[in-house]
């Protein structure tokens with residue numbers, strides 16, 4: 001799973017990226033307009049993996065991971081520059097949209113003043129304009145082809161017209177419902193406004209845990225709710241606030257120092273953990289767990305997949321030779337503390353191929369190859 005961090009220049013994208021990936025890429029008070037994208041793999045914090053590792057003391061502990069990519073900012077009205085960003089993010093699973101809400105005169109703002117709601121609108125529109133350009137170009141190419149006698153792909157044409165119509169009304173494609181056929185055609189079209197989106201309000205340190213922060217966040221939620229007029233659509237948007245600068249400082253500390261720092265600020269855990277979790281949920285992902293003396297591990301799967309498909313995540317042989325899955329949910333396991341006790345108490349279930357795997361299931365696959 002890969003997420004792209006996007007936003008206007010100087011909104012704090014690299015700061016958030018550094019905090020997430022514990023890297024130290026240079027952040028500047030000037031916009032970055034060239035350079036290579038930054039990539040980083042991030043462990044998905046999971047208290048269940050921590051707890052199982054404590055119990056099993058395995059040789060290896062493996063968390064689920066997500067990858068983030070950070071690149072240059074989007075610019076109002078600059079389609080050529082923005083296309084560079086869209087080309088990079090066309091294959092990502094979701095976008096993290098960083099909005100500047102912190103005040104600092106030393107950090108240049110591309111619109112000269114801090115105004116988060118205006119910036120959200122600008123950025124959302126740039127995504128829409130980028131997609132509109134793409135739809136129009138493809139339709140024009142189809143028309144050219146038709147003139148030369150080439151038969152257009154009717155399904156794609158219908159879909160492009162539907163997208164164009166929505167985009168012209170300034171509706172992002174994530175807020176349009178597409179049937180299964182349309183979704184299939186959509187796969188190779190590389191639109192960006194269709195991607196699930198996590199909005200991160202990057203507030204100043206002094207605004208953390210204040211009414212101002214709460215109000216801003218509820219304004220952001222209201223903005224996206226108002227945009228999504230089809231209640232049958234699954235939510236493809238989530239928002240949260242954090243202070244990128246503080247998060248980056250915490251990420252550079254050792255665990256004890258970080259704990260003391262968080263206690264000082266009256267925060268339970270870094271907001272980044274929530275960001276990672278929210279991204280995971282938004283993509284409809286869950287984790288199942290495997291444990292033993294060799295390894296305790298979290299595996300990422302899509303919500304709704306069955307035990308046999310989940311087995312395929314580990315190895316195609318296990319999927320092919322699947323016999324049964326021995327399953328216990330993490331909470332039940334913890335209530336007794338060991339697999340043998342769980343078995344004695346009948347908490348360990350034997351499930352077949354079609355069992356729908358739940359978040360936090362600890363699974364032992366029985367298979368035969």
Ligand SMILES: Nc1ncnc2c1ncn2[C@@H]1O[C@H](COP(=O)(O)OP(=O)(O)OP(=O)(O)O)[C@@H](O)[C@H]1O
Nearest residue numbers: 009010011012013014015027028031032102244245
């Ligand atoms: N929450 C915050 N509070 C105060 N300063 C911040 C905050 N977040 C980021 N900054 C500062 O803002 C400046 C710009 O940050 P950063 O380089 O991360 O932005 P960016 O969006 O990656 O910029 P660009 O892509 O245009 O280079 C840096 O000086 C950074 O320290």
